[in-house]
Amino acid sequence: MRKKIVAGNWKMNKSFPDAVSLAAEIAKELSHKVIPANFEAVIIPPFPYLRPIAEVTFGSTHLLCGAQNCSSERSGAFTGEVSAEMISSCGAEYVIIGHSERRTLFGETDEIVSRKIGAALDSGLIAIVCIGESSKERKAGQHLSFVKNQLKQVMDSVAEEMLGHLVIAYEPVWAIGTGETASPEQAGEVHAMIRQELVDRYEEAGSYVSLLYGGSCNPSNAAALFGVKDIDGGLIGGASLKAQDFLAIFDALPHH
Numbered sequence: 001m002r003k004k005i006v007a008g009n010w011k012m013n014k015s016f017p018d019a020v021s022l023a024a025e026i027a028k029e030l031s032h033k034v035i036p037a038n039f040e041a042v043i044i045p046p047f048p049y050l051r052p053i054a055e056v057t058f059g060s061t062h063l064l065c066g067a068q069n070c071s072s073e074r075s076g077a078f079t080g081e082v083s084a085e086m087i088s089s090c091g092a093e094y095v096i097i098g099h100s101e102r103r104t105l106f107g108e109t110d111e112i113v114s115r116k117i118g119a120a121l122d123s124g125l126i127a128i129v130c131i132g133e134s135s136k137e138r139k140a141g142q143h144l145s146f147v148k149n150q151l152k153q154v155m156d157s158v159a160e161e162m163l164g165h166l167v168i169a170y171e172p173v174w175a176i177g178t179g180e181t182a183s184p185e186q187a188g189e190v191h192a193m194i195r196q197e198l199v200d201r202y203e204e205a206g207s208y209v210s211l212l213y214g215g216s217c218n219p220s221n222a223a224a225l226f227g228v229k230d231i232d233g234g235l236i237g238g239a240s241l242k243a244q245d246f247l248a249i250f251d252a253l254p255h256h
């Protein structure tokens with residue numbers, strides 16, 4: 001069965017005490033819920049909080065922790081970098097790779113993304129790899145071909161036996177942090193294409209990869225998006241900073 005995932009990307013927000021309180025509130029609320037075996041909530045704090053937040057998740061079956069980025073390098077003289085191995089050794093299980101903010105603000109190319117995917121998978125992490133078009137491609141009607149090309153670079157970086165460690169997040173850049181969400185139809189069109197490409201490349205194994213939607217997903221629109229075939233959950237930015245909003249989005253995952 002495919003995993004259903006709601007992942008909260010906290011980005012560069014919150015003081016350490018506030019971050020720990022947020023994690024603790026989410027953990028406590030989840031502990032009172034009946035949650036299907038294939039559902040996961042993932043919280044993704046800034047690096048310095050990783051180990052203490054991971055510790056908050058250790059008692060919970062359905063709450064996991066991740067990092068927002070990792071180095072493409074394995075170890076050594078790379079001042080300021082954090083390796084996938086370090087993330088894994090802190091007890092985190094996920095890492096976001098190729099978020100559009102990394103790509104546009106920090107110059108991450110498809111080649112760097114590809115090397116980061118390799119580093120993450122070699123360390124046993126699950127990579128949430130982000131792809132998605134900007135408004136320029138969307139307006140030109142080139143969103144499908146643009147995303148297909150990004151997806152090809154991702155698939156070229158992942159051997160079939162590692163597919164269980166890959167999650168794809170479709171995040172249209174024009175929808176991130178803007179309050180403008182892709183409609184279920186718009187997201188569904190791209191998710192269907194991504195699924196088809198995965199199945200064309202990996203056959204049945206491609207049908208087990210979880211595909212998340214990201215971009216201004218909130219408690220009011222999550223259920224409609226998660227009701228679409230091939231949308232297996234969400235990567236949530238702004239709305240993941242409030243426990244009740246994040247939990248409401250998690251509750252919007254369809255239970256069938």
Ligand code: PGA
Nearest residue numbers: 176177215216236237238
């Ligand atoms: P948003 O961010 O939910 O604030 O739009 C999503 C993301 O960047 O992953």
